[in-house]
Amino acid sequence: MSVDYLIVGQGIAGTLLHFSLKKAGQKVVVIDNHHKGAATKVAAGGINPITGKRYVKSWKIETLMPVVRTVYAELEALLDTQFFKERNIIRILKNAGEENTWLGRSADPFYLKYFVEHPLIGDFEKHLNSFPSIGEIKNGGQVDIALLVEKYKELLFSNQEILNEKLDYSQLDYSKKGAVSYKGIESKAVIFCEGAGAAKNPFFNYLPFELSKGEALTVKIKDSNLDKIIRHRVSVVPTQKDEYWIGASNSWEFENDDPTQEAKENLEEHLSSIFKNKPEITNHQSAIRPTVKDRRPLLGVHPNHSNLFIFNGLGTKGASLAPYLSQQMADFILNDADLLSEVDIQRYSGKV
Ligand SMILES: Cc1cc2nc3c(=O)[nH]c(=O)nc-3n(C[C@H](O)[C@H](O)[C@H](O)COP(=O)(O)OP(=O)(O)OC[C@H]3O[C@@H](n4cnc5c(N)ncnc54)[C@H](O)[C@@H]3O)c2cc1C
Known part of the structure; x- marks a missing residue:
């Protein structure tokens, strides 16, 4: 099988990245082992724009909210189910x-x-x-991200765009530039969206997760x-x-x-x-x-392997961060667009 991209992990990060890449006309296959304790399955999906004891605005909330409303509305139409409620x-x-x-x-x-x-x-x-x-x-609002991921998974299965298994890292051949192969699937690159599972990822476990x-x-x-x-x-x-x-x-x-x-x-x-x-x-x-030491997401490409990407570190705010950041990530992969420096994994390149 030949596809454009392979995504590992179908929590809210992998789901919305798949959606962004598909909208851009890409052929994408997801590998997910449907771990019962995936964060997306347990989260309430609350979005609180004003937080903490000093009642301050949540990080980038004014950039995030318009995209939250648009992307979840698109998914509601696609999957014929309501996920987002203003609250x-x-x-x-x-x-x-x-x-x-x-x-x-x-x-x-x-x-x-x-x-x-x-x-x-x-x-x-x-x-x-x-x-x-x-x-x-x-x-503010609330997104039923557990239901969204479940409904999206059904769509992926009916389109034969998902493999139900735990990725075997040893079967990944990433030695050729611009190509990755995994058990007979050829793609240009892999994007790891493994949530807390990334702590065991041999390519990205240098990143300072604080789960x-x-x-x-x-x-x-x-x-x-x-x-x-x-x-x-x-x-x-x-x-x-x-x-x-x-x-x-x-x-x-x-x-x-x-x-x-x-x-x-x-x-x-x-x-x-x-x-x-x-x-x-x-x-x-x-x-x-999947929380990170500096409380900022982790997006980008591996410093030594241009065909291995990561989209992770959504911490306590996957419901509000994933719509905007998945678009940023797709634009970075497809068009080499700049990532926000606060989320780009380049900030940790000294730790590889
Ligand atoms: C109790 C709780 C409450 C929360 N409440 C909120 C809230 O109100 N609002 C909010 O915005 N956020 C909340 N969060 C945070 C939110 O859940 C996360 O930010 C978000 O779900 C992370 O999504 P993810 O896709 O990165 O990871 P996950 O949801 O963990 O998904 C990762 C996926 O990758 C798969 N996977 C991992 N490794 C492999 C592998 N090697 N091979 C194949 N598959 C693999 C897993 O099975 C899983 O399906 C909460 C979290 C918790 C735990």
Whole structure:
């Protein structure tokens, strides 16, 4: 079989890169082993434009959001399924200090488009502990990236554009410039989109990944109707009727990607700081995030092998970063366009 490109990994990174390359007329095959603990399968897909204790704009959010809306709308049309929802984010302000910081930021003219003048939580308030006050952010959203990747996988299978296996690195022949062959598949190059799996990639394991394990719960709350995300220590994200995703924990030291009792208890503690009554827990999941030491993605070409590329390091923000960066990556591969210096792996070329 002869194709233009081979992508390894079909999380949100590999999926959106495949979509970008296909739109540019390329023939692309994906290899993926459908790891149950892939980050994309566990994530809530929340997009929060204003974050942290000082309520600052998330990195490049104004560049990312228009592309988020366009790309997910294109995929919704292609796959005939809704993935993206505009969602406001309720921030609980638990003391006068937080309220003051909030008020200061909301008066900043560069932030006006994000702050709701009269925050509203509606009937859902009856489920919550009482708090001194709340704030509300607009222009955020939520993408069901797990469903998107699943639906896209079905399309890849029906187009015979995916191999269901773990890549065997030893079978990859990349010795010829501009050509790579793998088990009878000839292509111009390979793009590795392996998420946390990249730590075991012999070509790119010099990059400073700082993987973090995240765990999340699913809970049921009867007679509840919330269409916003609540953020207080953890996020409460609506998924289906009366169902919410609660997460996530963050751990830098872990033995494997399985759910742990410790993280569950921690999340339960957060639940009781938010809700009057403990919600019924129906699921507990975990995965490893592909986080990088400098908290910036990893895009580019291997310093010594011009036919090996990487698109990774989406960390905690795959849902918002992947649409814009997959277009950048495709443009870099096809047209040699410049990458943003903050994401280009050239910044680590001294470490190869
Ligand atoms: C608990 C949790 C909550 C999160 N919440 C959010 C959120 O609310 N919003 C947000 O934007 N982000 C969130 N994230 C982060 C988000 O999940 C990641 O940024 C994103 O999913 C990373 O996507 P990826 O495609 O790079 O990696 P992955 O999703 O891990 O996909 C990698 C794929 O590559 C495959 N693979 C790896 N190695 C090989 C190999 N050698 N051969 C074949 N296949 C291989 C794997 O099976 C997998 O399918 C969260 C993450 C976690 C863990």
